Amino acid sequence: MWAYFLKRMFLIIPTLIGITLVSFLIMQMVPGGPVEQALQRMKMAAQTEGGPGFGSGALQTAVTSAELENIKKYYGFDQPVLTRYFRWLKNLLRLDLGTSYTYEKPVSTVIAGRIPVSLTFGLTGLFLTYLVCIPLGIKKALKHGETYDHWTSILVFLGYSIPAFALGVLLIVFLAGGSFLALFPTSGFVSDYFEDLTFLGKVLDILHHMFLPLVCYTIGGFATLTLLMKNSLMEELNKDYIRTALAKGLTYRQAVFRHGLRNGLIPIVTNIGMIIGVILSGSFLIETIFTIDGMGLLGYQSIVNRDYPVALGLLVISSLLMLVGRIISDFCLVLVDPRIRFR
Numbered sequence: 486m487w488a489y490f491l492k493r494m495f496l497i498i499p500t501l502i503g504i505t506l507v508s509f510l511i512m513q514m515v516p517g518g519p520v521e522q523a524l525q526r527m528k529m530a531a532q533t534e535g536g537p538g539f540g541s542g543a544l545q546t547a548v549t550s551a552e553l554e555n556i557k558k559y560y561g562f563d564q565p566v567l568t569r570y571f572r573w574l575k576n577l578l579r580l581d582l583g584t585s586y587t588y589e590k591p592v593s594t595v596i597a598g599r600i601p602v603s604l605t606f607g608l609t610g611l612f613l614t615y616l617v618c619i620p621l622g623i624k625k626a627l628k629h630g631e632t633y634d635h636w637t638s639i640l641v642f643l644g645y646s647i648p649a650f651a652l653g654v655l656l657i658v659f660l661a662g663g664s665f666l667a668l669f670p671t672s673g674f675v676s677d678y679f680e681d682l683t684f685l686g687k688v689l690d691i692l693h694h695m696f697l698p699l700v701c702y703t704i705g706g707f708a709t710l711t712l713l714m715k716n717s718l719m720e721e722l723n724k725d726y727i728r729t730a731l732a733k734g735l736t737y738r739q740a741v742f743r744h745g746l747r748n749g750l751i752p753i754v755t756n757i758g759m760i761i762g763v764i765l766s767g768s769f770l771i772e773t774i775f776t777i778d779g780m781g782l783l784g785y786q787s788i789v790n791r792d793y794p795v796a797l798g799l800l801v802i803s804s805l806l807m808l809v810g811r812i813i814s815d816f817c818l819v820l821v822d823p824r825i826r827f828r
Contacts, residue, residue, distance in 0.1 A: 490812060490815070490816065493811075493812050493815070494812065497805070497808045497809070500808060501801070501804055501805060501808065502574070504800070504804045505570075505574070505577075505797065505800065505801060505804075506570060508797065508800050509566075509569075509570045509573065509797065510566060510570070512791075512793050512796065512797070513566050513569075515791070517791055518560075518562070518791050518793070519560045519562075519586050519791055519793070520556055520557055520560055520562055522790075522791065523556050523560075524553075524556070560586070573797070577801065580593075581593075582596075582794060582797070582798040582801070583794035583797075583798070584794060585787075585792055585794055585795050586790070586791070586792045586793070586794065586795075587786070587787070587790050587792045587795070588792075588795075592794045592795050592798040593798070595783070595795060595798075596780070596783070596795070596798055596799065596802065598778075599778055599779050599780050599782075599783045600780065602674055602777060602778055602779040602780075603772075603779035603780040603781065605691075605695075606695065606698060606699065606702055606777070606779065607702075609695065609699060610699055610702040610703045611760060613699065613703055614703045614706050614707065614710060615710070615753075617707070618706075618707055618710035618711045618714060619710075619714050619750075619753065621637065621641075621711050621714075622710070622711045622712070622713070622714025622715040622717075622718065623714060623715075623718060623746070623749075625637055625638070625711065625714075625715040626714070626715045626716075626718040626719045626722065626749075627741070629715075629719060637711075641707055641708045641711050641712070642708055644704045644705075644707055644708065645704075645705065645707065645708030645709070647704065649701040649702070649704060649705050649768070649770065649771055650701070650770035650771060650774055652700070652701050652704060653697070653698070653701045653770070653771055653774040653775060654774060656669075656697045656700065656701070657671050657697070657774070657775075660697065661697060669693065669694075669696055669697050670693065670694050671775070671776075672775050672776035672777070673694060673775075673776060673777070674691065674694050674695075674777055674778065675687075675690055675691060675694060676690050676694070697775065698771055698772075698775045698777060701768075701771045701774075701775075702768065702771060710753070710756075713752055713753065713756075714749070714750075714753055717749045717750075717751070717752050717753070718741075718745060718746065718749035720749075721745040721746075721748045721749045722741065722745050726744060727740050727741075727744060727745055730743075730744055747821075750821070751818070751821050754817050754818075754820075754821050755814045755815075755817045755818040755821070756814065757813070757814070757817060760810070768781045769781045769782070769784060769785045772785070773785050780799065783795065783799065784796065784799045787799065
């Protein structure tokens with residue numbers, strides 16, 4: 486078994502190289518890169534100094550071939566694309582993700598500043614989702630076919646059918662900002678006067694700002710996790726060992742919670758490893774809608790601004806977390822189900 490996990494760990498390296506290589510090549514082919522943006526800024530500056538009649542023709546005269554080469558060299562675009570990739574990969578092996586074009590800071594510093602926010606939302610959303618969905622799925626399994634099961638299924642699928650970003654817009658319109666209720670803030674993670682609050686006031690202020698985004702974070706996973714718990718437990722309740730436990734004198738509740746529940750939780754437990762990447766990566770759309778300075782908003786801004794070092798840095802982190810998460814899922818499967826043996 487340990488040989489299997491070691492093999493999986495070593496396979497992370499070629500997989501990560503393949504992911505980054507394809508992504509790097511795609512990014513280089515996207516128009517509007519840093520060189521084009523630098524030329525556009527020079528054009529705007531030239532038009533401002535020279536007046537409306539100072540157009541692109543004058544810019545071509547102002548920007549010589551030598552200056553254009555200096556711009557390309559500054560951003561590293563004076564070399565072939567594969568040369569640039571292997572140079573970036575060499576720096577990555579030294580844990581150097583490069584320097585952000587937008588923030589002019591090390592990429593690791595830029596990303597590190599956004600991790601606490603995304604981690605807070607990710608862990609809180611994960612805790613609330615499991616806290617609600619596991620008991621709900623268990624009760625739905627025990628009351629399968631009853632009125633409670635039907636009504637909760639309607640509510641769960643209603644929440645699942647609404648895209649998280651669309652729900653975010655609706656919540657802002659009706660519950661935040663300029664709405665007639667205005668119960669919650671429209672954006673940000675803390676208020677402008679956050680530093681002047683007491684400790685309890687700071688906690689309440691963060692919770693006040695987190696409420697609407699958290700609803701959007703968790704709404705999509707409710708249906709999947711609830712039905713996974715319900716169906717897994719129902720499958721266990723129909724097996725022979727449950728009937729044997731009942732025949733030996735256990736009550737139905739004892740048979741369910743002593744024997745059936747542990748096996749029913751196997752798909753839930755093994756799914757935890759896959760969520761590691763989601764916890765840190767954040768959500769592009771939700772963080773953009775609520776203007777939350779997390780990893781998701783940073784990723785969106787880096788793509789829009791063609792900040793390749795930041796985009797690639799986020800890609801490396803999220804890909805590595807997803808690959809490690811798959812291995813953790815397999816390991817959790819072995820822990821909760823001794824019958825499983827990987828070879």
